[in-house]
Amino acid sequence: MALLTCENVSVGYEGKPVAEAITFAVNPKDYLCIVGENGSGKTTLMRTILGLLPPLSGKMTLEEGVRHHIGYLPQQSPVQRDFPASVREVVLSGCLSRGRGPFFTRAQKALADKNIARLNITKIANHCYRELSGGQQQRVLLARALCAADKMLLLDEPAAGLDPQITQEMYDLIGDLNQSGLTIIMITHDVGAAIRNASHILHVSRTPLYFGESEGYAQSPLGSAFLKEANP
Ligand SMILES: Nc1ncnc2c1ncn2[C@@H]1O[C@H](COP(=O)(O)OP(=O)(O)O)[C@@H](O)[C@H]1O
Ligand SMILES: [Mg+2]
Numbered sequence: 001m002a003l004l005t006c007e008n009v010s011v012g013y014e015g016k017p018v019a020e021a022i023t024f025a026v027n028p029k030d031y032l033c034i035v036g037e038n039g040s041g042k043t044t045l046m047r048t049i050l051g052l053l054p055p056l057s058g059k060m061t062l063e064e065g066v067r068h069h070i071g072y073l074p075q076q077s078p079v080q081r082d083f084p085a086s087v088r089e090v091v092l093s094g095c096l097s098r099g100r101g102p103f104f105t106r107a108q109k110a111l112a113d114k115n116i117a118r119l120n121i122t123k124i125a126n127h128c129y130r131e132l133s134g135g136q137q138q139r140v141l142l143a144r145a146l147c148a149a150d151k152m153l154l155l156d157e158p159a160a161g162l163d164p165q166i167t168q169e170m171y172d173l174i175g176d177l178n179q180s181g182l183t184i185i186m187i188t189h190d191v192g193a194a195i196r197n198a199s200h201i202l203h204v205s206r207t208p209l210y211f212g213e214s215e216g217y218a219q220s221p222l223g224s225a226f227l228k229e230a231n232p
Pocket of ligand 2: 043156
């Protein structure tokens with residue numbers, strides 16, 4: 001059964017749609033990239049999937065129980081980059097969604113340390129988050145998101161502002177996580193990387209949109225036009 005299905009969904013703010021007629025499904029272990037022009041509604045759609053915004057119309061269904069197993073890496077803002085906490089504290093805060101009491105349990109601390117090791121940031125676990133490079137900060141936030149996720153990981157432009165080598169490392173990491181069984185939904189403006197890495201692509205635009213396997217995207221009218229725009 002699909003983890004997430006959207007049928008003819010419109011998303012937007014205060015009754016005004018920014019993207020309409022969105023239909024797609026995400027199955028376990030899929031790697032979906034969401035692409036589209038700036039301002040086309042990609043972040044708005046992701047926030048709607050997370051339940052932070054209601055869909056304006058249409059039907060969005062998450063498989064039962066999945067809501068509590070979604071990790072989210074938001075689009076970065078300068079304020080978040082300046083967060084005055086240690087790496088370990090930032091990662092541990094990802095366990096908050098699972099917690100009940102006021103203190104972190106031993107199991108939550110173990111989970112944070114496991115994800116710190118998984119992302120190869122053990123050596124900087126006691127460093128202050130705001131003193132790290134952009135690539136290190138993204139690893140920390142990915143480890144944080146993994147504390148919340150064991151089913152689905154939602155990433156909004158995780159490589160924005162990173163240099164090409166660090167970007168590639170980030171994509172490799174995300175690919176490894178997908179190989180290990182995690183379902184990925186990632187927003188990116190890097191169409192080439194989306195086609196190389198993802199199993200499926202959703203192009204959000206004024207209708208008609210594209211949804212299907214990555215292989216077919218470059219040949220589709222929307223995909224070929226968008227690729228030409230990206231690589232003139
Ligand atoms: N909180 C908000 N209230 C009203 N409109 C918003 C809000 N956030 C974004 N928008 C508008 O919604 C549109 C889609 O934005 P967004 O989903 O962030 O696009 P994308 O992520 O594809 O660049 C834009 O026109 C943007 O100005
Ligand atoms: Mg966005």
